Amino acid sequence: MKLAELVPGRGCGTCTLCCKLMTVSELEKPSGTWCSHVAQGKGCGIYETRPHSCRAFLCGYLSTEALSDAWYPGRCKIVLSSNEGGITAQIDPSRPDVWRQAPYYEQFKSWSRAMSPNGRVMLLRVGARAVVILPDEDVDVGVVSPSDSFFLDMLPGAVGPQYRVRKEAKSADLLRLPVAEQVE
Numbered sequence: 001m002k003l004a005e006l007v008p009g010r011g012c013g014t015c016t017l018c019c020k021l022m023t024v025s026e027l028e029k030p031s032g033t034w035c036s037h038v039a040q041g042k043g044c045g046i047y048e049t050r051p052h053s054c055r056a057f058l059c060g061y062l063s064t065e066a067l068s069d070a071w072y073p074g075r076c077k078i079v080l081s082s083n084e085g086g087i088t089a090q091i092d093p094s095r096p097d098v099w100r101q102a103p104y105y106e107q108f109k110s111w112s113r114a115m116s117p118n119g120r121v122m123l124l125r126v127g128a129r130a131v132v133i134l135p136d137e138d139v140d141v142g143v144v145s146p147s148d149s150f151f152l153d154m155l156p157g158a159v160g161p162q163y164r165v166r167k168e169a170k171s172a173d174l175l176r177l178p179v180a181e182q183v184e
């Protein structure tokens with residue numbers, strides 16, 4: 001199992017979106033709020049001393065060669081991450097419906113079809129809300145806590161497996177993986 005690595009030639013450029021959308025526990029920074037240390041359009045204002053979780057983070061666009069430039073977070077306003085539990089897309093609340101557009105929605109469905117049989121979850125977080133993308137439906141689970149984790153229960157169905165979404169109020173400390181690793 002390969003950990004996330006930077007795709008040669010890719011970089012953050014002027015994007016700083018993860019500094020808004022991701023939780024940084026060391027700074028008690030919630031998701032959806034700009035970090036007080038960010039220099040907009042430039043990068044981290046405390047780069048040399050930034051917290052471990054910032055050092056360890058590599059978004060899906062930077063670590064997944066198969067993703068086109070349409071997935072550059074500075075443009076699409078979607079930050080991808082993944083771990084053993086599945087793939088999460090953090091959607092900037094300034095563009096709450098971008099995930100419904102091409103090429104994003106079809107890619108989320110494709111990942112869901114690949115991961116669901118293994119119990120892995122294609123999760124969207126849009127502000128405080130979460131949507132689980134299943135192969136045959138999208139389940140809006142409403143307002144959730146950033147620490148909530150989501151799991152799939154698989155039930156036999158007449159025309160194939162059916163999935164039920166289960167929420168647990170705990171964050172899973174899971175291995176970070178490249179997005180592509182989830183669906184191989």
Ligand code: SF4
Pocket residue numbers: 011012013015016017018019057058059060061062073074079
């Ligand atoms: S979202 Fe990705 S590309 Fe944008 S600043 Fe964060 S790591 Fe870099």
Ligand code: SF4
Pocket residue numbers: 018019020024035036037038039043044045046047050051054
């Ligand atoms: S400390 Fe730096 S890298 Fe981490 S969220 Fe803040 S601005 Fe971004």
